[in-house]
Amino acid sequence: MELVPGVHVAVTDRHGGVSAPPYDTRNLGGLTGDDPVAVRANRDGVAAELGVRAIVFMRQVHGAEVAYVSEPFGGDAPPVDGVFTTEPGLALASLGADCPAVLVADPVARMVGAAHSGRPGTEAGIAAALVGAMADKGADPRRMVALIGPGACGHCYEVPAELRDQVAAKVPQAHSTTSWGTPALDLRAGIEAQLLAAGVPDVRHDARCTIEAAELYSHRRQDPGRFAGLVWLA
Template sequence: MIPFETAPSLAAQTSIRHGFFGRAGGRSQVDFAGLNVSTSVGDDPETVENNRLLVSGALNVGPLAILRQTHSTRVATIVEPIEPGSIDADALVSATPGLALGILTADCTPILFFDPQAGVIGAAHAGWRGAVDGIIEETVSAMVTLGAHRDAIIAAFGPTIHAANYEVGDSFRRDFLTLHPDGAGHFHTPPEGAPHFDLPGFVAKQLRAAGVATVEQVGACTYAHPDRYFSHRYATHRQTRTGRQISVIGLT
């Protein structure tokens, strides 16, 4: 069985299945060793497809709806299966039973959403750009359009890079504070170092600002645990390549 992490708040819901997968398991080799689910990083496409099937089997869900993620604030509402990579967006929402929404990450923050009263699910890819520009509010708004209520939504976000390993520099801090003047608390600067950004802390704050009822964090820092997760920044610092892990939520 392919291992994955779950959020207790979502695991308690009987009408969905969900999981935050890492790199453990799977059939990819060398730099992508484990459960790489991305076809855009240089891995063998057939192996990637087999890894995606392993994910579907582990959760007992149908084909995965996977986007071509572009660090935007675009949200796709889907009512039927889609060809992986056929839609440019960074979040999906649905109220259709049998659909499984997948988000790929390798340091960015994956967020899974569910309104158990309305039967609406969502999944978002929140890198710093998307999070700063409003992907979380856009995802919640799209769920509301399908009948969800903000104060009924449960949200859980998964493994992502943490502030200790997320050096961003002074220009990033200035640009961020132009858009979010009250966000200085999401930065810390080590002695004689550059600013570091607390992406998961900012994601949690944005979820609460969007009116989400329950916010839960799952997993650890991707950069600090390259044995457990794919990390783009870790690989870049070591001049290697890396894969992408997937987070999935599906209505049964």
């Protein structure tokens, strides 16, 4: 779909690929134990379906490092959880199976970025780091539009009370309680607060909960595959 004029976003699901069970069928994660040939076929299929020239996949490590890219990483990708580009037709992917993708665009600067914001990355502030890196290259947060992709929701993402308190000490908005009354984290609320604090005025959501949505992979459901949130310039 078009996030803003000239900028497209997409969220893949688990259907339409070639991976065998238990990865069935469109697993995009290269470090999941799936057949590398199947993962490559799935990634090539997504690129063809979206009509992009290439897709950048990160070596995600749950950190807050961000890199500018003009081509896909080679075989030894650096450990980053955020990437951004001004290259048309180069899609940026954030893989997840409960961790939300953060997709950001400044349509005037013609710059887009993607981040992987799981629990450690949200605690480390990867969304704000991405916005800051883009601003350093000439983008303006006041013009940015962001989409937070699917993830484990605040009513399902149960964690120990100590972990909830640890994250909430840095990201208060992430403090949550499950629908059955136990400690939880709401990463979506935390990420939105970080983006707003970084100056991004327009934050949108794909509000699906990965734990509840059968069409998406979920680590909490013990699915081994990964789906992707993607953003690219037309």
